[in-house]
Amino acid sequence: MATNGNHVPSSVLRLADIDRTAVESLLTHHGLTLALVADGEAIPGSFWGDDEAGIIGHTVYARGDTPVHSVLHEAGHLIVLPAERRGEVHTDATDSIEEEDAVCYLQIVLGDVLPGAGRDRIMADMDAWGYTFRLGSARAWFDHDAENARTWLIEHGLLNQAGEPV
Template identity: 75%
Template sequence: MAALLGRHALALRIVPDGAPIPGSFWGEPEAGIIGTTVYARGDTPVHSLLHEACHLIVLPPERRALVHTDATDSVAEEDATCYLQIVLAGELPDVGSDRLMRDMDAWGYTYRLGSTRAWFERDAEDARAWLVERGLL
């Protein structure tokens, strides 16, 4: 995970188990973001860590530095974040896109077509195009 984030000029900071997670929008054990750093604990779900990291990845570098806890209020950026986290999960050993989509469904992500997979495969053309346009895919 640290190497994946490093390729996108992000840092991963692991906080001690039981400690508050800086920059966590949803509260523990969900990941947090401040600037170009993603914070997580041993019990932070992978989908949460990837989601928060992808929020930073989709932002231009000058906006990343200003982020504290809440990365965006843009639907287009949120959709791009969700799409990218699924793609990047495929680069992580023992994770993969299939597992990540199941985890997203279990956590409570909701999409018009009823599941993360259905959205990703049949309803996310705009998110993919947004990422391609910005050179992120």
């Protein structure tokens, strides 16, 4: 249940702030590619525009100033889709509330895979960016209201029983 308030806080973790090869490795593990866009150029497949990540097919597009949480969110949209549906995606991956919840949960746990990121930072950045949750914060949602998303990800083989990404 996230929406983007289209805020542009400078304090969020940006792709240029972490090891890009770790992001590339994470995406490759899921059959995806990271395509870097030159600074100042429009990001292909970006739903929100500005510095937000974009998706087209099996590719996540981002610039150095793209927030890490945005890269993980858009990658999550592709990860939750069966591989045969990914090729059809351009900019907007789903209107399914279940999938959107699963993507928000997945982006949080994938933060732990990236050195220099971590789930706590991803949740703080989601809040700073303007995601909205019924319980008021990403942390409260994740800890107390996201069991359906966790279960969905486990049932679809994207998390193990311990809630870790596979």
